[in-house]
Amino acid sequence: MSMIRVENLTFAYPSSYDNIFENVNFQIDTDWKLGFVGRNGRGKTTFLNLLLGKYEYHGKIQASVQFDYFPYPVNNKNRLTTDILSEVCPLAEEWELLRELSYLEVRDDVLWRPFFTLSNGEQTKVLLAALFLNDGHFLLIDEPTNHLDMKARETVSAYLKRKKGFILVSHDRCFLDGCVDHILSINRSNIEVQSGNFSTWFTNFQRQQEFELAQNVKLKKSIDNMQKAAKRTSVWSDRIEASKYGNGPVDRGYIGHKSAKMMKRSKAIKVRQQRAIEEKSGLLKNLETVEDLKIAPLPYFSDTLVTFSDVVPIFDGKNVCQPISFTVKQGERIALDGKNGSGKTSLLRLLVGQQIEHRGTVAIGSGMILSYVPQEQHGEYQQRLQAWDTSRMIRVRRASEISLEISICSIAVLIVATGLSETMYVFVSSEVRHGISTKVSSVFSATAGTEAFSFISSYACFRNRRCQ
Numbered sequence: 495m496s497m498i499r500v501e502n503l504t505f506a507y508p509s510s511y512d513n514i515f516e517n518v519n520f521q522i523d524t525d526w527k528l529g530f531v532g533r534n535g536r537g538k539t540t541f542l543n544l545l546l547g548k549y550e551y552h553g554k555i556q557a558s559v560q561f562d563y564f565p566y567p568v569n570n571k572n573r574l575t576t577d578i579l580s581e582v583c584p585l586a587e588e589w590e591l592l593r594e595l596s597y598l599e600v601r602d603d604v605l606w607r608p609f610f611t612l613s614n615g616e617q618t619k620v621l622l623a624a625l626f627l628n629d630g631h632f633l634l635i636d637e638p639t640n641h642l643d644m645k646a647r648e649t650v651s652a653y654l655k656r657k658k659g660f661i662l663v664s665h666d667r668c669f670l671d672g673c674v675d676h677i678l679s680i681n682r683s684n685i686e687v688q689s690g691n692f693s694t695w696f697t698n699f700q701r702q703q704e705f706e707l708a709q710n711v712k713l714k715k716s717i718d719n720m721q722k723a724a725k726r727t728s729v730w731s732d733r734i735e736a737s738k739y740g741n742g743p744v745d746r747g748y749i750g751h752k753s754a755k756m757m758k759r760s761k762a763i764k765v766r767q768q769r770a771i772e773e774k775s776g777l778l779k780n781l782e783t784v785e786d787l788k789i790a791p792l793p794y795f796s797d798t799l800v801t802f803s804d805v806v807p808i809f810d811g812k813n814v815c816q817p818i819s820f821t822v823k824q825g826e827r828i829a830l831d832g833k834n835g836s837g838k839t840s841l842l843r844l845l846v847g848q849q850i851e852h853r854g855t856v857a858i859g860s861g862m863i864l865s866y867v868p869q870e871q872h873g874e875y876q877q878r879l880q881a882w883d884t885s886r887m888i889r890v891r892r893a894s895e896i897s898l899e900i901s902i903c904s905i906a907v908l909i910v911a912t913g914l915s916e917t918m919y920v921f922v923s924s925e926v927r928h929g930i931s932t933k934v935s936s937v938f939s940a941t942a943g944t945e946a947f948s949f950i951s952s953y954a955c956f957r958n959r960r961c962q
Contacts, residue, residue, distance in 0.1 A: 496524045496558045498545075498632070503553040505544060514540055517553075518685050522661075522678065524559050524632055527654065529670045529692055530663045532680030538663050541680075542634045559632040559659075566621045571610035578609050579624045586627035594623035597653050611810075613835035614641030619650065626657055633660040639669055643833050648672070667692050713770055720767040727760040796859055797823050800845060805854035807840035814840060817854060842866065 503518040514537040522528055532538050544551055545561050566582055579591060592602050598619040604612055612620070618641055625633055635654075639647050651672035654662065661678070664670055670677075670692040677688050677695040688695050804817040814837035822828060830838050844856050846866045858864075 497556075498522050498524060498559070499554070499556040501554040501556070503544070503551060503555065505540070505549065505551040515551075515685075520678070520685060520687050522676070522687060524557075525658050526676045527658055527674045528661045528676045528678050529674035530661050530678045530680075531665075531670070531692065531695070536680040538680060539636060542636060542661070542663070545634060557632070559630060560628075562625050562628060562631045562633050564622060564625055564633060564635045564638060565618070566625060568609060568617075568621075572608055574605070575607055575609045575612065575620060576605040579605070579620060582621065582624040583627040585629075586624070590627055591623060594627065595620065597656065598623055599649050614839075615643065615646045615833075616835065618642060619646070622650065622653070631659075634663075635660055636663045637665075638662070639664060639666050643831070645833065667696075717767060717770050720763055720770065724760050724763040724767060727756055727763060792863060794824060794859060794862060799824060799859050799862060801855075801857040802841070803855040803857070805841065805844065805852060805856060807837045807844070808851040808853065809840075813853075819854075 499521045501519055503515050504513055505515045506513040530538055530541075540549075542563065543549055545555065545557070546563055568578055579586075583591070591605070595602060595604075600616060600619050600623075604616055604620060609617065618638055622635075622638065625631070638650060642650060647666065647669055651669050654660070654673035662670065662674060674691055675689070677690065677692060679686055679688070679695060679699070688698065798821060800822040802818055802820050804819055806817050807814040814835075815832075818841065820828075830841065832838050840850055840852075844850055844852060845858070846864050847858075
């Protein structure tokens with residue numbers, strides 16, 4: 495058993511003005527099963543990279559263990575799985591690896607298959623099994639459930655419960671509850687470590703927020719009362735001060751003293767008010783607010799969007815699943831569920847127009863625009879997706895250019911119809927020039943007054959050459 499100590503950790507990316515971590519202090523036991531939670535963008539993955547020594551930082555990170563990171567980067571997925579795992583855990587025996595795979599309910603024949611033929615869930619399992627076979631290493635696990643179905647998540651959760659010595663980053667509450675015994679949370683203003691699973695931590699966190707909200711209501715009411723009192727006292731002071739002047743004998747010294755006393759009281763109230771405001775600002779420091787997710791799909795003329803008729807994806811000459819038939823209509827929200835390797839991703843790729851070997855018919859509505867978030871943001875599929883997006887962007891850009899061409903011709907006609915002066919025409923052309931090509935801009939700027947008709951003729955010839 496040893497400790498990982500973080501002392502006065504301060505870090506910010508070179509391109510950022512704000513620190514992601516500032517004077518952070520905590521320590522964790524290397525035998526803990528530590529769940530790492532926090533909102534997106536708070537720095538969970540960044541902290542893991544700091545442990546791995548990828549970034550420079552201020553402060554100290556002391557550890558007597560070597561850190562391994564999941565997901566493990568596999569450069570050549572065409573190699574056999576056993577060769578890749580020999581690279582991940584070179585000192586492990588084959589029987590140890592087979593034992594770990596049995597815990598994860600993975601067949602041993604995957605070792606002798608090319609790595610790319612494994613489903614994403616199988617790849618996750620075999621890499622986790624290999625990384626845990628490195629004795630004396632502390633594992634940093636970043637979102638292992640991304641490619642796992644429900645049954646596989648339960649299996650991996652039970653597997654991690656058998657292990658110790660890891661930090662697990664995940665947004666799956668049930669998954670965390672099943673395998674961790676401590677929680678490391680990145681809040682809005684601090685980092686804290688608590689014993690227990692996610693549910694225990696979240697219950698305490700909610701109680702803290704409820705307490706802060708109740709205190710905030712009390713302070714807000716107190717501030718409102720002090721604001722009214724300060725204003726009222728200030729008005730009284732001004733009235734007393736004004737009574738010094740007028741006809742008749744008055745004790746101006748007494749009145750001035752009384753006015754000063756009232757003003758002093760008003761300032762004291764304002765000081766108390768400012769202190770209450772500062773105290774109020776210290777509350778709600780970790781209050782988490784959830785923004786509403788707004789999705790506005792584009793309107794479509796037909797009620798039926800997609801139709802699958804007896805569709806069967808084929809891989810390596812074999813059917814991936816049984817024939818599937820279903821219809822997607824407007825307003826429907828459909829969950830595509832199934833085990834890892836059952837063909838869910840293949841069906842989605844067919845839907846976005848990828849050329850995948852299959853049987854059956856996929857009918858997609860004419861002119862319909864599809865949005866797709868893939869499991870992976872790299873590799874061959876990403877290149878195809880970029881090419882698809884690029885071609886669509888070109889079509890959109892061409893449509894914008896045609897719209898701009900129509901606007902330019904309309905402006906030229908307006909100039910002739912209204913008889914604008916040369917000065918006004920140059921002004922109009924400078925406003926439009928930002929959105930047109932250099933060729934059109936030069937033609938447009940050289941056109942003035944009654945020469946607009948010749949401009950239209952020249953521009954029409956230029957447009958025809960572009961369209962050819």
